[in-house]
Amino acid sequence: MSFSYLTIKQITDGLERKEFSCADIVEYYLNRIEANKDLNAFITLLPERALLEAKKVDQKIQSGQRLKKFEGVPISVKDIILTRGVKATGGSRILENYYAPYDASVVKFLKEEGVIILGKTNCDEFAMGASNENSAFGPVKNPWDKSRVPGGSSGGSAASVAADLCAFSVGTDTGGSIRQPAAFCGVTGLKPTYARVSRHGLMAMTSSLDQAGPFTRTAEEAAQILEVIARPDHYDATLSPQAAEPYSQRLNEPVKNLTIGLPKEYFGNGLDQEIKSAIQAAVKEFKKLGVKIKKVSLPHTAYSLAVYYVILPAEVSSNLARYDGIRYGSPSKAAGEGLAVESAGLRSRGQATGDDRHFCFIGRLSGRLL
Amino acid sequence: MAHGEYMSITLTEVEHLAKLARINLSGAEKEKYAKDLSAILDYVKQLQQVKSVQRAVDRAEAPGPSQWRADAVIGTSTAEQEELLSQVPERSDRLVKTKPVFK
Numbered sequence: 001m002s003f004s005y006l007t008i009k010q011i012t013d014g015l016e017r018k019e020f021s022c023a024d025i026v027e028y029y030l031n032r033i034e035a036n037k038d039l040n041a042f043i044t045l046l047p048e049r050a051l052l053e054a055k056k057v058d059q060k061i062q063s064g065q066r067l068k069k070f071e072g073v074p075i076s077v078k079d080i081i082l083t084r085g086v087k088a089t090g091g092s093r094i095l096e097n098y099y100a101p102y103d104a105s106v107v108k109f110l111k112e113e114g115v116i117i118l119g120k121t122n123c124d125e126f127a128m129g130a131s132n133e134n135s136a137f138g139p140v141k142n143p144w145d146k147s148r149v150p151g152g153s154s155g156g157s158a159a160s161v162a163a164d165l166c167a168f169s170v171g172t173d174t175g176g177s178i179r180q181p182a183a184f185c186g187v188t189g190l191k192p193t194y195a196r197v198s199r200h201g202l203m204a205m206t207s208s209l210d211q212a213g214p215f216t217r218t219a220e221e222a223a224q225i226l227e228v229i230a231r232p233d234h235y236d237a238t239l240s241p242q243a244a245e246p247y248s249q250r251l252n253e254p255v256k257n258l259t260i261g262l263p264k265e266y267f268g269n270g271l272d273q274e275i276k277s278a279i280q281a282a283v284k285e286f287k288k289l290g291v292k293i294k295k296v297s298l299p300h301t302a303y304s305l306a307v308y309y310v311i312l313p314a315e316v317s318s319n320l321a322r323y324d325g326i327r328y329g330s331p332s333k334a335a336g337e338g339l340a341v342e343s344a345g346l347r348s349r350g351q352a353t354g355d356d357r358h359f360c361f362i363g364r365l366s367g368r369l370l
Numbered sequence: 371m372a373h374g375e376y377m378s379i380t381l382t383e384v385e386h387l388a389k390l391a392r393i394n395l396s397g398a399e400k401e402k403y404a405k406d407l408s409a410i411l412d413y414v415k416q417l418q419q420v421k422s423v424q425r426a427v428d429r430a431e432a433p434g435p436s437q438w439r440a441d442a443v444i445g446t447s448t449a450e451q452e453e454l455l456s457q458v459p460e461r462s463d464r465l466v467k468t469k470p471v472f473k
Contacts (some may be wrong), residue, residue, distance in 0.1 A: 101453050303416065
């Protein structure tokens with residue numbers, strides 16, 4: 001049978017019905033990864049470990065035990081997210097030999113449901129970038145057209161799902177780092193609302209905006225994953241005390257009584273005609289389904305990038321000060337002149353001015369002048 | 371910051387900021403940063419046009435209190451300590467070695 005572009009449910013059903021073994025499916029993805037090496041989607045691969053875990057799942061199936069929600073499902077994880085005992089570079093030379101001493105909470109929750117991690121995906125250095133060209137381990141290519149970027153910063157995660165190198169991936173989003181590469185690579189990406197998913201074990205960039213979320217091929221899978229990663233966690237004090245909803249169970253509810261707001265400011269200058277048409281087509285489709293469409297106004301939209309430019313550099317400058325090469329990481333790569341921020345690829349979206357050191361500068365400036 | 375205009379960033383300020391950020395800049399880089407940083411600050415300056423209205427945040431719309439852990443020492447095993455210390459680039463037995471802060 002063809003393994004191409006299987007959903008989570010197709011994998012778990014196939015395993016339980018013994019249509020294929022877990023080793024088969026892991027080998028399929030490992031071969032895909034090998035054949036698509038030129039995409040540069042991964043920084044670290046874990047083939048032996050993945051096959052070993054697959055064999056354990058196969059033994060479990062043979063002995064007739066029931067599988068957990070994602071048991072035997074091979075996934076990839078952005079290198080910004082810690083996985084115990086595995087190298088976590090965050091796309092930076094400063095951490096090129098750093099081994100994570102613990103699992104990020106999102107990883108812990110997914111492991112509890114039995115996922116198999118195939119490897120860590122490439123990303124812009126410390127998640128700062130929007131094209132994946134700012135990784136110390138080279139750029140990631142867009143699987144649909146290798147002359148194009150996959151978007152970023154979670155470009156490796158998006159590419160790994162688009163090129164069928166894993167069943168799903170977990171990335172992080174601060175100012176678009178899941179949503180934008182998902183769009184560039186034609187997959188489903190979800191940035192959960194802040195306070196929904198624990199940030200414990202994510203390399204912090206802009207702490208008041210960072211969130212982890214899934215890259216999938218369907219909305220249904222995004223819902224299934226969000227249910228798992230949105231668990232309570234006392235390691236993140238900003239988490240909402242409100243329990244997450246059973247999203248996947250509500251997927252097929254009628255949308256008739258929903259209202260969608262269209263902020264008029266989002267349809268101004270800079271909107272590509274092709275994207276505008278796609279949105280309009282979607283609006284038409286929603287109308288047919290009985291959804292109410294309401295024109296709304298978000299008058300502060302014009303200032304959002306300027307606000308981002310105040311928040312981001314200030315938090316980045318403080319968060320990246322920890323890469324000083326004293327407790328971990330490479331002191332030579334970090335310092336030269338004493339502080340890691342110097343070599344960190346501090347570049348940002350939109351107004352990027354093309355040099356790495358601006359943000360550490362701007363951080364000081366925003367503290368001093370604003 | 372006080373009322374009025376943002377100052378364009380001067381070379382002296384760039385040098386001061388570079389010192390705070392602990393980075394060395396060449397003469398050409400200083401020029402470039404003075405120009406670029408001024409441009410960025412000019413862009414951010416548009417925020418001053420926003421008339422912000424102070425209003426009390428409604429309790430209902432507040433995100434709710436942060437969830438604190440108990441302020442208790444959990445402790446680590448010797449193995450865990452060794453694992454963390456194994457990441458340290460320079461160590462002296464069970465201590466982290468670093469350059470002196472004061473001369």
